[in-house]
Amino acid sequence: MRQLILSLMLSLSVFTVEARVEAYHFDDPAKEARYKQLIDELRCLVCQNQNLAASNAELAQDMRRLTYEMVSEGATNEEVVLFMVERYGDFVLYRPPFKTSTALLWVGPFIMLAIGVLVLVVFVRRRSVGETPELDAQDHERAKRLLDDKKI
Amino acid sequence: MKARYLAPLGIFVLLVIFLGIGLTLNPRDVPSVLIDKPAPRFTLPDLFDPARTVSAADFDGEVWLLNVWGTWCPECWREHGFLMHLAKNEGIKIVGIDWRDERAAALEMLRDEGNPFVAVGFDPESVAIMDWGVYGAPETFLIDRSGNIRWKHTGALTPTLWREKLQPLVVKLKEQSL
Numbered sequence: 001m002r003q004l005i006l007s008l009m010l011s012l013s014v015f016t017v018e019a020r021v022e023a024y025h026f027d028d029p030a031k032e033a034r035y036k037q038l039i040d041e042l043r044c045l046v047c048q049n050q051n052l053a054a055s056n057a058e059l060a061q062d063m064r065r066l067t068y069e070m071v072s073e074g075a076t077n078e079e080v081v082l083f084m085v086e087r088y089g090d091f092v093l094y095r096p097p098f099k100t101s102t103a104l105l106w107v108g109p110f111i112m113l114a115i116g117v118l119v120l121v122v123f124v125r126r127r128s129v130g131e132t133p134e135l136d137a138q139d140h141e142r143a144k145r146l147l148d149d150k151k152i
Numbered sequence: 153m154k155a156r157y158l159a160p161l162g163i164f165v166l167l168v169i170f171l172g173i174g175l176t177l178n179p180r181d182v183p184s185v186l187i188d189k190p191a192p193r194f195t196l197p198d199l200f201d202p203a204r205t206v207s208a209a210d211f212d213g214e215v216w217l218l219n220v221w222g223t224w225c226p227e228c229w230r231e232h233g234f235l236m237h238l239a240k241n242e243g244i245k246i247v248g249i250d251w252r253d254e255r256a257a258a259l260e261m262l263r264d265e266g267n268p269f270v271a272v273g274f275d276p277e278s279v280a281i282m283d284w285g286v287y288g289a290p291e292t293f294l295i296d297r298s299g300n301i302r303w304k305h306t307g308a309l310t311p312t313l314w315r316e317k318l319q320p321l322v323v324k325l326k327e328q329s330l
Contacts, residue, residue, distance in 0.1 A: 045287035048179055058252060059287050062278040087285040089185040 022061070024068045035071045038080055039064055043092050051094060184304045186285055191218070191295045194280035196273030199250050199258055206247070206273035211295070215325045216245040218293040219269070220281065222253040223261050225289040231308035232265050238314070239268035244322065248272040251281055251289055294318065296325045 026032040036053070042063065044055035052060050052067070063084070070080045081093070090096045098106055135143075186192075191208055198204040219235065221228040238244040248269035250258045255274060262272075275281055284293065287306075294303040303321055305313065 045182060059278075062282060066282060086185065087282060088287065089183060089285070091182045 022064070024064075024072075026072060031071050034077055035068060038067050038071065038077060041094050042067070042081075042084060043094050045088060045091065180288070180306060182287070182306070184285060184301075186293075186301045187304060188300055188302065191293070191299050191301050192280070192283035194249075194273065194283065196249065196275050196280055199248075199255065199262075199272035199274040202255075202274070206271045208299075210271065211245065211247060212299055213297050214245060215297060215322060216247055216270075216295050218247050218249065218284070218295060220249045220251050220284070220286050220289050220291045222251045222289050223257040224253065227308045228290045229261075229265075231290050232261075232268070234309055234311065234314075235268035236266045238309070239270075242314075242319075245270050249275050249280060251275050251286070252278060294321060294325070297328060 024032075024035065026035065039052035042052045044050050044052055044057055044060040044063070046057035046059045047055045050060075052063050066083075067080055070083065075083075084092045090099075090102070096102045096105065193208045195205050195207040195209075198206050217238075221231075223229075235246060239246055246269050248271070250272055253274070253276060255276075258272075258274070262269075273280065284291075290308055292305045292309055293301050296302050302325060303318065305318075309318070
């Protein structure tokens with residue numbers, strides 16, 4: 001019984017995934033894999049936070065169809081990406097190339113990390129210097145008394 | 153000692169500035185890669201007469217606007233009156249591409265609201281649209297005499313936009329000979 005329910009749920013989940021994207025048939029599984037990879041990496045311009053695979057926008061449908069046509073006609077991944085970039089710019093890429101305009105995007109996180117590490121180092125150093133006070137005999141005596149008190 | 157308390161304030165102000173810049177940017181304003189590049193060629197069936205075609209080559213040597221529209225797009229209805237004005241009173245040659253539309257609905261709209269276009273290509277399957285990098289409607293391109301795209305606008309054309317950007321450019325381009 002449990003197995004039945006489980007298999008039912010599994011098959012249902014498959015349906016929901018497939019229902020969204022129109023089914024394209026490829027003669028070659030390698031092409032299908034490339035198609036899936038491409039629509040995963042290309043960005044929809046209408047729903048800007050979605051890739052082509054996830055978007056229901058009509059433009060995304062058109063772009064998927066075009067990707068399908070190009071891939072099934074034997075275009076390489078680079079050719080498809082170039083085709084899209086020539087028309088829509090680097091904007092269609094979820095992984096934009098390294099250029100002067102995208103330098104901050106790529107290097108930014110590392111700069112932030114460096115600043116964070118620097119702040120941390122300075123902070124820790126300052127603190128460790130400040131918190132080792134010199135103890136004279138009197139302090140030791142007091143500390144010993146306090147520690148002994150606690151034992152009772 | 154004071155600097156230590158000012159530091160968070162400084163960071164906060166910096167953050168506000170950056171977020172402020174981010175908020176005022178328009179994410180729809182995707183820079184077109186086609187500016188100053190040759191306008192993509194297209195040949196589409198004529199909206200009025202499917203037996204004929206409308207082609208970008210028909211307008212070689214002229215300064216013209218390409219306007220992508222559809223009856224499903226509310227902004228296009230809003231923009232329509234101004235396109236009529238541009239065509240009638242400013243003598244601008246506007247070529248339309250009717251995108252993802254129903255022929256009958258498009259014809260009805262042009263009959264009722266007037267037709268600002270010198271020619272309209274019918275593109276229900278997004279054949280030409282993709283080459284122009286169009287991702288929404290309305291979108292308008294300005295093409296110069298040598299067939300290069302010189303300007304692009306996403307969204308409806310407005311009198312302000314016309315006065316400040318488009319008109320000076322059109323005047324300049326029209327002065328240039330081939």
